[in-house]
Amino acid sequence: MKSCVITSPFHYEIREIPIPEPKDNEVLIQMKSAGVCGSDLHIYRGENPCSTYPLVPGHENAGIVAKTGKNVTNVKVGDHVVVDLIITCGECYQCTHGREEVCEHVLVRGSGTDGGWREYFTAPEDDVYKIEDSIPWKDAALIEPIAIGAHCTKRGRIQPDDTVFILGTGTIGTIILQACKVIGAKVVCCDIDDESLKRAKSFGADETINSKTENIAERISQITGGHGCTAAFDSACFPGSLTLLLQPGIVCNAGRVIPMGFSDKPESFSQADINKRELDIIGSRMSAYQFQPVAKNMAEGKYQLEGLATTFVKFSEIEKVFKNMENPDPAVKKTVILFD
Ligand SMILES: [Zn+2]
Ligand SMILES: [Zn+2]
Secondary structure: OEEEEEEEOOEEEEEEOOOOOOOOOEEEEEEEEEEEOHHHHHHHOOOOOOOOOOEOOOOOEEEEEEEEOOOOOOOOOOOEEEEOOEEOOOOOOOHHHOOHHHOOOOEEEOOOEOOOOEOEEEEEHHHEEEOOOOOOHHHHOOHHHHHHHHHHHHHOOOOOOOEEEEEOOOHHHHHHHHHHHHHOOEEEEEEOOHHHHHHHHHOOOOEEEEOOOOOHHHHHHHHOOOOOEEEEEEOOOOOOHHHHHOOOOOEEEEEEEEEOOOOOOOOOOOHHHHHOOOOEEOOOOOOOOOHHHHHHHHHOOOOOOOOOOOEEEEHHHOHHHHHHHHOOOOOOOOEEEEOO
């Protein structure tokens, strides 16, 4: 089998290795599709402090069960499955309080340990979820990123009567938009790119704001009758973007603000900015317990998937993925690797 390995920052190779044997509680997965994420670029560039090399990237993994260990009962050979990206201890405070995404000992497949950009790999059965055969492989790779949208909207307590502001309409912004629409909330999308806003409209945005040409607070005031949005997601994640969302006129009193990024630059707001309106700033990282509900929604056709992935690359031509990391084409928003 072939395995794609980042040997050190900016270097990768395709290695020919034996197909692994599953242990008693493990499942051997033959990969069918894998998403390429912005975080893979950071790993390739050596910008992810949690990554060690050599590393097989890939945390958005879908495939077929090829073999099972003798104690496996969850899935059987031939099942279509997705593989959770997080490996947790199951015992710490977080794991025992429904917050395994921030397990004290969390390890992420494709970042802190080997992921799915290889033809076969093994995983414990608890991390492997059966999905409907009717979900095309090109879509199954999107279950992980869509689970992020399901997770952060749960963290943000999004309800049907919310008016949600989403800053940034890239892949994650578009996914949060869809998660909000599945719940039934009204969504206002903001970006600096008209093409991207047009795309957000086609994915169900009720209102769009181009912050390059329009005043955000004025438009929000018009849209919400002067009240402000009830929740705001930062999927733009540039230095200062969280400060922007805490400015008066974006969210209302008791509003929730959910930053999605990992910018390590200080922001500038005061305790008064938070407490005058009793705002909640709610962290959200990866996802937990969402793969199965998302796969179910996907099988029921609840997401608009056409156009979410913009580019498809065969695993045998994976050099195209790295070429695009080195020289990004703006038309490539989300790539899915399809295994031959
Ligand atoms: Zn990702
Ligand atoms: Zn734990």
